[in-house]
Amino acid sequence: MKCVAVTPEKTVFDSEVEFVVVPLFDGEYGVGKDHSPVVGRIGAGELRLTLNDGSVERWYVEGGFVEVVDNTVSLLTNRACLLRELNLESVRQEYETARTLPSNSPELMEIRNESIERARAKLRAAEKAENVFSR
Amino acid sequence: MAKARALDKRRKSIKNIRKITRTMELVSTAQFRRAMERAVAADSYTKRIVRLVRDLAKAGLKTEHPLLAERSASKRAVLFILSANRGLCGGYNSGVLRAGIARLKELQSEYDEVELVVSGKRGFSYLTYHGYGVDRSYTQFDDKPVYEDVLVLADDVLKRYRVGEVDRVDVAFSKFVSLSKQYPTSETLLPLSSMTSEIEEDATNSSELVDYEFLPSPRSILDEVVPNAFRIKFFKAFLDAAVSEQIARMMAMKAATDNADQMISMLTTSYNRARQSQITNEIIEVISGASALQ
Incomplete structure (x- = not known):
């Protein structure tokens, strides 16, 4: 499964992932392999990406949308930075x-x-x- | 000797100027590449947003939103003019200012009050000198406008629009189409009337249909899309302005370097002629002196 995160300035993340947890504006939403097509509104919060090697990347995202189609998770967001930053x-x-x-x-x-x-x-x-x- | 030396001096100074213009050309070429990459990155974001709205429209949602509706009130308008901080870029600044002033006059005839916001030193000094009251000015958006910075401006004006303090927002900038085509223009950002037409156009020539589930609802997604469409459009104006400025400077400096080259070759020819005729004169003097002695 592929995950792409884009801000108006640049593509912040683009790689293969195992599992994605997106902070929708009313709660977290998990997306795994072969998920049905969804468009969701992102609130503000933590975006967790489980990479193929099992490690977890944590990002902070704010506003925007997530689109899931054909095993691709695309996130359009206003701000994105690593959580530890x-x-x-x-x-x-x-x-x-x-x-x-x-x-x-x-x-x-x-x-x-x-x-x-x-x-x-x-x-x-x-x-x-x-x-x-x-x- | 006097004439030849003067010519040589001039040639030297032009060589120095050529060095400067050539360097500026190279610098703006490098900056143009970077600015271009950023503009392309923003493009991919815009395309996705447009596609999203198209899918929303297919889901049977009418694109209606307070930010899209035309306002009947005509109290206050805001006009942004995006000029450069520096000159030496040909007709770039004057083009943008001409477009901006034309739009300003238009707005002034329609609205009671027009607030003028200028980015760039050049535009600011021109407009204040010519007596247009500039309400605010920014100089930090140089050749690398940062989204965070633009977002602050965008959100501020968006907020004022929402509470009804402002009824219209326009921007005058230089639009970037391709390397060989950029033109100064002015656009209306709020109300965002153009968004719907662009999307309808797009919707007609696409056939693939994915049955999306909308979380929480298409309506709510639209509420988020519209302000984002405004923000990205505003940011795009800044990016386009930055790219166009670099292209304009590149062109201007290329022309200046070419002219300097031409002038140097001309001066070299006349310097050589002057030197030669001087030598001829001296030889004649020596010969005539020698023959007088015989």
């Missing part, structure tokens, strides 16, 4: 900033909620990364 302190800061956004109109409220949700997911991923890699 996230800085816990700055992510925490981002979360705090998101919480202080104004919310005095329905549209602003919506924007604020989206930002908070995204920041929270990012924080969760960063905290997890801290636990995984500090061991």
Whole structure:
């Protein structure tokens, strides 16, 4: 099975994988070999790729889509970086900033909620990364 | 001797200029390659997005979204003009500015207020000198626009559009088609009316059909696609501008180097002639002096 991750800037990942766990916006979604065609909306969170040799690569992705067809998983995402590259302190800061956004109109409220949700997911991923890699 | 020496001096200075223009040509050739690669990478992303929307359309979803709808209000518009930070690139900056100013006048006649945002020192100094009020300017988007940086701008303007602070967003930049074709143009980014037409066009000439399952629903996917289509379009404008700038500079510097070559050969000819006639003169003097002594 093939997995390709693309951001507008470049192709960040392109190789054979065994199993993929994609952070859809309402929960994680696992894709194995011969999966039926799916288009899904990516939220923010950890992308886990199990490579053919059994090792696991962890990425942080934010927004975009995943498309599964013909044993190819294509991810279109706005941001992608290795999970261990996230800085816990700055992510925490981002979360705090998101919480202080104004919310005095329905549209602003919506924007604020989206930002908070995204920041929270990012924080969760960063905290997890801290636990995984500090061991 | 005076004339020959002056010619030689000029020739030397032109040789120096040639060295500079030649180097600039080589540098922009290298930068053009890099900028080009980035533009191509962004292209593959755009194509996938377009294909996705096409599949959505096939799933029977009408492409309706607040960002796609034409607004009746005409209070405030934002115009981005993407110029270069440096000159010496032929008609690149003036072309972009001409397109930008034409669009600015158009917007000013339709909207109560037009906010002008300029990227690049050249555009900024031209527009302020000619008395167009520039509201904001950026100089960090040089020949390598970073998506993260552009995203900040895009999300900011997207947010203001969503809350109704802004009713229209335009961008003036140089569009890159091929190595031999780039032209200054202006496009409307929001409302994103052009997206649907492009996709419908695309949908008619494709036959393969995959029965996708949409998670959570086609509607929700569309909600995510549309803002992304805007972001990528905006980013593409920056990339195109960067590629076009490098091509323009490459061309301009190639022409300058060729001209310098021509001038050097001309000056060399006249220098040699001047030198020869000087020698002839001196010989005549010597001979006439010698014959006078006889």
